[in-house]
Amino acid sequence: MAETTSGAGGAAHGAQRPREQWTGQVGFIVAAIGSAVGLGNIWRFPGVAYENGGGAFLVPYLVALLTAGIPILFLDYAIGHRFRGSAPTAFRRVARPFESLGWFQVMISFVIAVYYTAVIAWALSFFVYSFDLRWGDDPAGFFTGDYLQLADPGVSLDVVPSVLVPLVGVWVVVLVVLAAGVARGVQRANMVFLPLLVAAFLVLVVRALFLDGAVDGLNALFTPDWAALGDPNVWIAAYSQIFFSLSIAFGIMVTYASYRKRRANLTSPGLVVAFSNSSFEILAGIGVFATLGFLAGRQGVGVGELEGISGPILSFVTFPAIVSEMPGGPFFGALFFLSLAMAGFTSLLSILQVVSAGFQEKFSWTPRQAALRVGVVCAVVSVALFSTTTGLIALDTADQWANNIGIVASAVLTCVLVLWVRRRGSELQYHLNAVSTFRVGAWWQVLVALLAPLVLGYMLVSRVVTLLVDGYEGYPGWYLALFGWGTVALLVVGALVLTALRWRRSPDAFVAWPPFPPGRTAATTHDAEVTR
Amino acid sequence: MNTSAIILMVLAILVVWGGLVVSALALRARPERDGADLPPGGEDDHREDTAPLERDT
Numbered sequence: 001m002a003e004t005t006s007g008a009g010g011a012a013h014g015a016q017r018p019r020e021q022w023t024g025q026v027g028f029i030v031a032a033i034g035s036a037v038g039l040g041n042i043w044r045f046p047g048v049a050y051e052n053g054g055g056a057f058l059v060p061y062l063v064a065l066l067t068a069g070i071p072i073l074f075l076d077y078a079i080g081h082r083f084r085g086s087a088p089t090a091f092r093r094v095a096r097p098f099e100s101l102g103w104f105q106v107m108i109s110f111v112i113a114v115y116y117t118a119v120i121a122w123a124l125s126f127f128v129y130s131f132d133l134r135w136g137d138d139p140a141g142f143f144t145g146d147y148l149q150l151a152d153p154g155v156s157l158d159v160v161p162s163v164l165v166p167l168v169g170v171w172v173v174v175l176v177v178l179a180a181g182v183a184r185g186v187q188r189a190n191m192v193f194l195p196l197l198v199a200a201f202l203v204l205v206v207r208a209l210f211l212d213g214a215v216d217g218l219n220a221l222f223t224p225d226w227a228a229l230g231d232p233n234v235w236i237a238a239y240s241q242i243f244f245s246l247s248i249a250f251g252i253m254v255t256y257a258s259y260r261k262r263r264a265n266l267t268s269p270g271l272v273v274a275f276s277n278s279s280f281e282i283l284a285g286i287g288v289f290a291t292l293g294f295l296a297g298r299q300g301v302g303v304g305e306l307e308g309i310s311g312p313i314l315s316f317v318t319f320p321a322i323v324s325e326m327p328g329g330p331f332f333g334a335l336f337f338l339s340l341a342m343a344g345f346t347s348l349l350s351i352l353q354v355v356s357a358g359f360q361e362k363f364s365w366t367p368r369q370a371a372l373r374v375g376v377v378c379a380v381v382s383v384a385l386f387s388t389t390t391g392l393i394a395l396d397t398a399d400q401w402a403n404n405i406g407i408v409a410s411a412v413l414t415c416v417l418v419l420w421v422r423r424r425g426s427e428l429q430y431h432l433n434a435v436s437t438f439r440v441g442a443w444w445q446v447l448v449a450l451l452a453p454l455v456l457g458y459m460l461v462s463r464v465v466t467l468l469v470d471g472y473e474g475y476p477g478w479y480l481a482l483f484g485w486g487t488v489a490l491l492v493v494g495a496l497v498l499t500a501l502r503w504r505r506s507p508d509a510f511v512a513w514p515p516f517p518p519g520r521t522a523a524t525t526h527d528a529e530v531t532r
Numbered sequence: 533m534n535t536s537a538i539i540l541m542v543l544a545i546l547v548v549w550g551g552l553v554v555s556a557l558a559l560r561a562r563p564e565r566d567g568a569d570l571p572p573g574g575e576d577d578h579r580e581d582t583a584p585l586e587r588d589t
Contacts, residue, residue, distance in 0.1 A: 021576070025563060055540030062547060215533050222537040222544070262574040263567075268559045275552035282548050286541075434571055437562045514571035 019084060020182040020367070022259050027187040029269050032256055034190040034346030035247045036277040037197070039119060039315075042343060045241060045281040046288040047310025050221050052237045053228030060229065060238035061278075068455060069242040070274045071447040072411065074440060076248055077266045078428040079418065080257030081435075082512050086357035087251035088498070089507045090258060095422050096508075101413055102358065104495040105251035108406045109354040111487055112250075113378055115395040116348050117174070118386035121166035122147075122316060123341040130323060130333030139320035140308075144392070151389040153479045164387040171379040174348055178356050179371035182259050186349050197342040200335050201280075205287035207332055208294070217293020220303035221285055236462075239455050244403060246277055247347065249411035251354040258357075262513055267436040288314070295322045312392075315340060352378070364504035393475065397483040400472055405488050408460045412453050419449040427516045434514045 022028040049057045083090035088102030125147065129135060135142035144150040149160050177185040208214060228234045247253060257266065289303070295318070296303045308318040315337075323333035355378070356370040365373065385394050419425045425445040433439045472480055533541075 018576075025559075055537060055544070058540060058544050058547070218541060219533045219537045222541040223534060224536055224540050261576045263564070263570055263576075265559075265564050268555065268562070271555035272552065272559055275548065275555050278548045279552045282544055435565060437565060438558070513574045518571065 020259055021261055022187055023183050025265065025269060027183065027191070028256065028260055028264075029272055030194050031187050031190040031346075031350070032253070032269070032273045033276045034194045035252055035256065035350030036245065036273060036347075037194075037280045037343055038245075038247070038347035039116075039340065039344050040241075040245050041277065041281045042284045042288070042340060043311055043314045045245065046221065046285040047314065048237055048241050049285055050289070050309065052234040053225045054220070055222040055224035056226050056228050057234065057238065060235045061242065064235075064238040064242040065274065065278060067447055068239055068452050069246050069248070070270065071444055072243070072248045072415075072452055073246055073253060073270050073274055074267055074432060074444065075414070075418075075428065075448045076253035077257040077270055078432050079414075080254035081260055081262075081264070081266055082428065082431045083510070084258050084262075085507060086258065086361050087254050087354060088358050089361045090254050091418075092507060093510055093512070094418055094424060098417055098422075100495045100499040101410070101417060102251070102254075103498040104406075104413075104491055105249075105254075105410050106355050106358040106498070107491040107494040108250045108402055108410060109252070109351045110378060110494070111398060111402045111406070111491065113348060113351045113355065114382040115386060115398055116344060116351060117170050117378075117382050118163070118167060118391060118395055119312065120170050120341050120344040120348060121163060122312075123337045123344065124166040124170070125162060126316060126320070127334050127337035127341060129320075130337055131330050133320075133324050133330060133333070135320045135324070137324075139324070140313075140317045142320070143316045148392050149389045150392055153393045153475045154390055156388045156390040158389045159387050160389060160391070163391065164383065167383055167387050168379070170345075170348075171375065171382065174345070174352060175371045175375040175379070177349060178352055178375065179368040181367040182353070185367070186353055189349060190346050193342045193346050197339055197346070198280075200339045200342070201283065201287070204332060204335055204339065205283055205290070207328075208287045208290035211290060211294035211326060213293040213295075213297030214290035215293065216296060217289035217291065217303055218286065220293065221289035236455075236459055240459060243411070243456070244407070245281065246274060247350060249414060250407045251358075252350045255354050255357045256350065263435060265436050267432055267438040267440060271438060291319070291322050294326065298325050358498075361507065362498070362501065362503055393479075394483055397472065397475065397480065398487050400467075401484040401487045402491070404463045405460065405467075406491050408456050408463070412456050412460060415448055415453040415456075419445070425449055430516050430518065431512075431514070434518075 022031065049061070052060075079090050079094065080087075083093040085093060086102070087105040088099050091102035092099035135146075147160075147162060149158070151158070177189045179185065180188070243249070260266075288309075292303055292306055292309060296306055299306075306318070308314055319336060320333065323329040323336070326332065352375070355374050356367065359365055359374050360367060360370045385391065418428075425448070429440060429442070429445055432444075467480075467484065471477065472484065
């Protein structure tokens with residue numbers, strides 16, 4: 001195939017290496033589930049479902065899964081698989097100027113990886129603290145005071161050793177895995193950690209169901225509030241939960257799909273991945289609310305009166321409080337924080353693979369070179385920003401902007417540029433159907449070209465307005481300008497700079513398979529895409 | 533638990549976990565397209581099986 005012939009510039013070590021591949025369908029599916037199942041499934045979904053109609057949330061949630069989550073997942077797969085490259089390569093092969101969209105996604109992944117690692121480091125610390133319940137009677141004071149030594153918003157160089165040590169440890173492990181490559185590193189790590197995560201989490205959920213008060217928690221989560229279905233914000237909450245939970249639209253699924261062989265089934269494994277992700281969310285919802293029911297009973301209040309039922313506070317303040325109260329607490333606390341660390345770790349691998357793959361292809365680096373060079377930069381930034389006394393606030397702010405502005409903008413741009421500007425909808429639909437066992441109809445194009453950009457565009461605009469008008473969490477304006485809007489500026493500038501750099505080996509001598517429209521020969525299909 | 537909460541919990545489990553079981557069974561029954569069914573071409577390059585170890589700098 002044309003892809004294996006050396007393009008302009010010549011290969012770094014003579015002949016071009018063949019593209020890395022998963023060892024098979026199962027390896028890909030497990031890695032993709034490991035990526036989708038992350039911290040958000042455990043600490044975001046239960047709280048969102050509870051606050052947006054309880055049992056009634058199931059309706060907008062399923063509608064969002066079927067009309068946006070799965071269709072955008074297929075779009076990512078189709079782009080990555082047809083154009084066989086990391087995000088910058090694949091988007092460049094759709095149309096040259098779109099390379100910068102690929103680098104925008106790489107930059108998002110870079111920013112997220114830098115702070116995601118910190119959360120995994122916290123989980124590992126709390127895994128150790130579980131054994132002697134180190135937080136004592138005041139988990140809230142312990143987390144922000146004793147552990148993070150939180151200062152006011154600002155830039156601090158006071159390093160917190162108890163965060164620094166696990167943070168460096170996580171970076172070392174993750175870089176070793178990335179350096180080993182897709183099959184021997186990323187896939188193998190997922191094959192170990194994903195089954196372990198599911199097993200550990202099942203033990204936790206079963207234990208939670210036998211706690212006193214578990215039934216009250218489940219009642220609170222599942223009792224439907226049908227009136228919520230009339231509230232547009234509930235629907236937006238459902239679309240954003242599905243969207244953020246599936247790891248879509250910031251390069252991960254494009255990159256992962258590019259490592260599948262050409263004659264690989266795409267849509268049917270995609271359905272397995274999407275439903276696995278939601279299945280884990282439902283499981284987490286049951287486990288978290290059964291546990292919260294127990295806590296409410298202990299405190300003599302209703303579940304509705306509890307505070308800190310989502311996000312880092314749920315994991316690092318509320319859960320430690322529960323662990324202190326429950327029989328066998330240290331064991332289950334350790335199991336919970338280990339689960340959290342494993343769920344985060346498998347997602348982190350996928351996020352960093354986006355960055356690594358982008359650099360490997362543009363600069364002809366091996367996986368090991370990319371892990372070392374890119375990884376060391378990420379690790380230094382991560383340690384400098386997040387092992388200090390201002391780490392939590394920087395993390396919270398960067399997370400808010402990278403996700404709600406960065407990823408949502410990336411999704412809207414992908415839909416608009418690929419489907420409207422270059423009108424590749426029919427080609428991508430043909431590609432999915434040519435290789436897959438589950439066929440998608442014209443409805444797929446309607447969903448990704450019309451519904452998705454409308455819903456996501458609305459989410460983006462309303463969030464921008466809210467952040468501009470109301471600020472965020474009461475942090476000072478200069479701080480939000482630096483760490484919030486500054487993050488967005490970094491994404492854009494980074495994308496433009498990386499696009500401008502020279503390719504070591506041109507990715508343009510590429511012919512997509514199967515040829516489109518069908519029946520034309522491969523040689524004549526993509527004249528426009530081949531190098532001059 | 534009240535009746536409506538029980539119904540919705542069972543429904544959530546049936547639909548989402550059911551979706552997982554059905555999609556997994558469908559994939560197991562037909563993991564890939566038959567070769568004859570695919571457009572011609574698209575064979576992968578299998579040099580990776582015999583490729584020498586990558587040189588590092």
